[in-house]
Every structure is written in C-alpha cells, then in structure tokens.
Amino acid sequence: MSIAEIHFPTMLPSDPLRRRLLVGAGRLARRVFPEQAERAARGELPGELGLWQRVLLAPTVDDAERSGDLAALAPLHRWLWSSGQAHAFHEEARERFSRWWRADRHAAIVGPLREALEAGRFSTLCEVGTGNGLVLTALAAQLPFLRRLVGLDLSEAQMARNRAEAKDPRLSFEVADAAVWLPAHAEPGWAVLTNAGVFEYFAQAQVAALFEGLAARSPSCVALIEPLAEGFDPERAVASRPYNAEKSFSHPYVAMLQSAGFRVRWRAEQRFDGVRWLLVVATAS
Ligand SMILES: C[S@@+](CC[C@H](N)C(=O)[O-])C[C@H]1O[C@@H](n2cnc3c(N)ncnc32)[C@H](O)[C@@H]1O
Numbered sequence: 533m534s535i536a537e538i539h540f541p542t543m544l545p546s547d548p549l550r551r552r553l554l555v556g557a558g559r560l561a562r563r564v565f566p567e568q569a570e571r572a573a574r575g576e577l578p579g580e581l582g583l584w585q586r587v588l589l590a591p592t593v594d595d596a597e598r599s600g601d602l603a604a605l606a607p608l609h610r611w612l613w614s615s616g617q618a619h620a621f622h623e624e625a626r627e628r629f630s631r632w633w634r635a636d637r638h639a640a641i642v643g644p645l646r647e648a649l650e651a652g653r654f655s656t657l658c659e660v661g662t663g664n665g666l667v668l669t670a671l672a673a674q675l676p677f678l679r680r681l682v683g684l685d686l687s688e689a690q691m692a693r694n695r696a697e698a699k700d701p702r703l704s705f706e707v708a709d710a711a712v713w714l715p716a717h718a719e720p721g722w723a724v725l726t727n728a729g730v731f732e733y734f735a736q737a738q739v740a741a742l743f744e745g746l747a748a749r750s751p752s753c754v755a756l757i758e759p760l761a762e763g764f765d766p767e768r769a770v771a772s773r774p775y776n777a778e779k780s781f782s783h784p785y786v787a788m789l790q791s792a793g794f795r796v797r798w799r800a801e802q803r804f805d806g807v808r809w810l811l812v813v814a815t816a817s
Pocket residue numbers: 609610613614618625660661662663664684685686687708709710711726727728729730733734
C-alpha cells in the first residue's frame with residue numbers, strides 16, 4: 533500500500549454534497565446505534581475501515597472541525613498509527629529518509645541538538661514516533677556520548693522489525709503511547725525528539741502535559757520537527773489548528789515550550805515537499 537492510499541479515519545469527502553450526505557447518514561446512524569458510534573469515536577475500529585465505519589465516524593470528525601475541539605480526533609489518529617496501514621507507511625518512508633534527513637533539511641537539527649546535549653548532563657535520547665527507526669539509528673552514530681537511545685511507536689510490527697535490525701546495543705524500541713509511557717519512564721538527563729510530524733497527532737493538552745512533565749525532570753531537552761499550517765504562528769497562537777486533509781494539528785510549540793519552562797535555544801523553518809516545517813531545540817535546566 534502506498535502513502536497516498538492510506539485511509540485516514542479523520543478524512544471527509546472534499547465534495548461538499550458528498551460530505552453533507554455522509555455526515556447526515558452518520559448523525560442518523562448515531563441515533564440508532566449510539567454504542568457502536570461511541571466505540572468508533574474512541575478508536576475501537578476494525579483493521580480496515582469500511583463504509584459503515586466511515587458513516588459512524590463522519591459526525592465526530594465534522595463536529596470536531598466545527599467546534600475546534602480537536603482532542604476528539606486524537607483517538608482516531610492513534611488507531612491509524614497502530615494499524616497495519618502504519619507499517620506500510622513506515623516501509624515506504626524508508627525511501628524518503630535520504631531525501632529528508634540531509635544537512636540542509638531535517639538533519640540541520642543535529643548540530644544544535646549535539647550542542648544542547650554535549651555538556652555531559654544528558655544520557656538518553658527518546659524518539660517519540662520513531663517509525664522505521666532510521667533517524668534514531670543515524671543519531672546513535674552522530675551522538676556517541678549518549679548511553680541510551682529509545683524509539684517509541686504505536687506500530688508493533690514496525691518495532692519488531694526495528695529491534696531485529698538494530699546493531700548498536702544502545703538502541704531499543706518500545707511499542708507504547710508516548711502520552712502514557714513518557715510520564716512513567718522519563719528521567720532527568722533525557723532528551724525527547726520527534727521527526728517529520730509526530731506531536732501533530734497528539735491533542736494539545738497531551739503535548740502540554742508532556743512538556744510540563746519533562747520540564748519538571750530537568751535537565752531535559754525537547755527537539756522537534758513538526759509541520760505547521762501556512763500562516764500559523766507557533767509563538768503567538770493560543771489554540772492548535774487542524775491543517776490538512778488528514779486533520780492533524782498545528783500546535784503553538786514555541787509558546788507551549790516556553791510556558792512549560794523551556795528555553796528555546798535554536799529554531800528554524802524549512803519548506804520542502806509541499807510542507808512548512810518547524811524545527812526547535814529547547815532545554816530546561
Ligand atoms: C508521520 S509518522 C512519522 C514517523 C517517523 N518519525 C518518520 O519520520 O518517518 C507519525 C508517527 O507518530 C507515531 N505516533 C502517533 N501518535 C503516537 C503516540 N501517541 N505515541 C507514540 N507514537 C505515536 C506514529 O506511530 C507514527 O510513527
């Protein structure tokens with residue numbers, strides 16, 4: 533399956549009439565089968581989405597968009613990234629690694645990250661949403677002073693493959709929801725990284741709680757590479773905004789890091805492959 537063929541549960545038809553029909557059918561279905569609709573909205577869905585699931589989900593997605601209550605979409609993003617479709621995505625994303633992880637693109641973060649971690653107070657780098665693990669593996673070679681590099685992801689199949697391929701004994705991979713795993717495991721001396729869009733699938737309150745929890749375990753570092761909607765100001769915006777057909781979120785990362793107690797040490801923006809990227813390295817001492 534190619535990335536273009538992924539069935540995002542958060543997508544609605546772009547044609548307004550088809551969208552109205554689907555949402556209308558969904559509202560009716562929700563009245564007749566309320567428990568099924570609630571389970572679907574919680575992300576309790578079969579491995580593949582059929583028309584019935586799309587009907588059940590349509591009002592949840594429509595309501596979230598209209599009300600701006602994006603937290604309602606987070607369970608649907610979680611379902612997608614735990615599914616077999618996610619494994620297919622990560623396999624295909626191997627091809628883009630060498631195009632995106634270049635010194636003039638996302639790998640521009642390596643120098644500022646090394647500078648932030650080098651002083652000897654950091655032991656561990658945890659990559660949330662590590663996918664195929666290629667970035668974490670590259671960073672293991674580039675940051676030889678780290679004792680441990682942990683990749684977290686929702687895809688069991690992909691983490692099994694990453695474990696089988698890992699050669700550096702400092703690397704490990706965990707199947708976990710970072711919103712649950714990090715508060716239970718992060719310690720002073722940890723840096724948390726996301727690459728190529730991961731926090732974009734977390735509700736704003738979850739990201740805020742993670743930043744606050746990490747700031748309380750200083751020294752800590754957050755390094756992120758996340759997409760942003762055009763015109764969205766990550767320093768002054770208050771609320772997150774959904775920004776594409778899959779309705780992932782632009783969060784006000786800079787404002788959120790600062791209000792959690794982080795100092796933004798380095799920040800850059802890039803535009804390539806049709807995406808506006810924000811790159812940030814921030815530390816709490
Ligand atoms: C767009 S992919 C990026 C994957 C990888 N960083 C890359 O560059 O190829 C988003 C990743 O975020 C992960 N993810 C989403 N929500 C998560 C959560 N709650 N906990 C851990 N990982 C999550 C997904 O499993 C997926 O691997």
